[in-house]
Amino acid sequence: MFVFKRVVSVRGIIVPQCTSLSVRMFSACHCLTSPKRQSPYSSVDSERYSSLVKSVMSSRVSSQTPESLQAEDEHVFGPVVKAQTPSLSSSSGPKMRVPKTLHPFLHCQENPETDDLEQGPPARIALNRGQGRSSVPSVTRILQQTLSLDQIFYLERWRRKMIAELGEEGFKEYSQNLFRQGKLFHSALEDTLVSGGTQQNQSPSERPEYPTEVQGCMQSVSHILEDVRAVRAIESTVHHGTLNYLGIADCVARYRGVLCVIDWKTSEKPKPFLSNTYDNPIQVAAYAGALNNDSNYKYQVENGLIVVAYKDGSPGHAHQLKPELMQEYWKTWLVRLEEFTEQRSSHVSSAALEKR
Template identity: 80%
Template sequence: MTRIANIDKSSVDRKSSPYSSVDSERYSSLVKSVMSSRVSSQTPETLQAEDDHIYGPVVKAQTPTRPEVREPKTLHPFLNCEETVDTEEPESGLPARISLNRGQGRSFVPSVTRILQQTLSPEQIFYLERWKRRMIAELGEEGFKEHSQNLFRQGKLLHSALEDILTSGAAWKDRDPSETPEYPPEVRGYLESISHVLEDVSAVRAIESTVQHGTLNYLGIVDCVARYRGVLCVIDWKTSDKPKPFLSNTYDNPVQVAAYAGALNNDGNYKYQVENGLIVVAYKDGSPAHAHQLSSEVMLEYWKTWLLRLEEFTEKRASHASSTLPENR
């Protein structure tokens, strides 16, 4: 009885199999036609041709290439060949401080800061706007406005304190702490932050002094021109809430310093040439400032970048001027 039951069960399974409804003769014929030797097998060449016909030719990816390095249309000299490069002896007398006077033909001369602001890359604009939105979300519109005003005020106070220190005639490392003037609380942390940098600053030649490039038609105000560890530099003092240990963290600051140096080198008010730069980033909490030195080679590269930004600014201004002219009637 058990055997009969098993046979009956397998018989039922075969009846319920999904293959039972397949036309075995037609299926056999299909298999034979595919496997028959009379059907020629395709070669790799014919397969490629068929694939190209159906899907189009294969487009091979090109080897990635470096982005093209742009060069200024006119490579204006960074140094003024008529002036001698700085000697080892510092100039005598007080540091130069040429005030910015928008009269005397300077009314329409753009500043370095304005040119850089109006030639920001789309990426720079994106991150700047994102930072602004985040700050407004945290502080509110009024809070962000007050925060920006405080940063501006602290920067002015720091520059004022540095002017007092660097024009006193005494080296920072030789100062008498008991005779050191009391500076505003807002800048004490910054001064502590840059104290180790000030120890290496000497032979100050200019403080908060205007420089102008007559040929390229722009101007700026240099924070300081002095020797840092014996090398004459255009020095730019910056404040930051976040650490900036690398030069790349300072964004357009190196371009700004190169622009100032190039203007100074071509300004008749200064009888020397400056080939090097220094960006000092001070921190309010007093942590040691980062001092980024720019060698003459690095300065030349940023000078080229500045010339490109200046060309872009000039083209934008010319385009805007032509679009606002009244139509001839």
């Protein structure tokens, strides 16, 4: 709004007057020469749009919830097995379970390790299911049957996604190839460790030719093998007579001068942290605890090592477990073993009731 003043004379008296003009009067010429722009929202139902915005803004529910993700997975991959989440007291919070009986990790009566024990070929005790061992569970079986609800959910979700991508037969072939590559990798490691040679200290003519499927994995762990010495056991069975379980340890050797139970793993994804290896530390602690209480081995092992090899040949990761950490994973193993024993007892009781 603009105000203009003019002066008029009334009976000889000069009187100022004000006149107000709208801005529209000044823009009229421009409006006549320029076409009016059409608003993109002119055709929108403003009342309906306003109510829609209010309904969205007033809702406090996230667009991505566990329920919506579950429904999406079921639509794409089929129904997922559901399990009720254990209720936790809000006042006390989640509690870590401790073993009912803390069995010793080390067998104190055994002699300490000596250099004499490192002489000779490494032990290779084959798995013998006879001699009353037909019902002895393995470490792998116990861990598989005592997975947490979260682990079961994500494993099942991964399996369904793989089947959706590869199909039933494709996923079966993929699993068989993984198993075959694992066996070839362990066989190549065994040849290298027994011969005492690595690619770094051998001439090109002396280097073994590994199968194509494991060349990347062997290249991945070549720098780690340089620090592995004094191999005492390879693919050797360990048995804990008191706790009644057994397993096959991949390797027992010195890594950077420290005697370790070594577990070799392959992976397509990087696993730079120990937490990326899931239950593998529990597995290593279970093997070490069984070895320490197995009369076939005249030494004690307090350390562990998890080596992750990558199929693309990128440098592998070596996760070392010190004695304090091994003791903690040993306690976790005892809890899992108790859970397995309770499950088996429950199944036996249920089967006995059904027969009645």
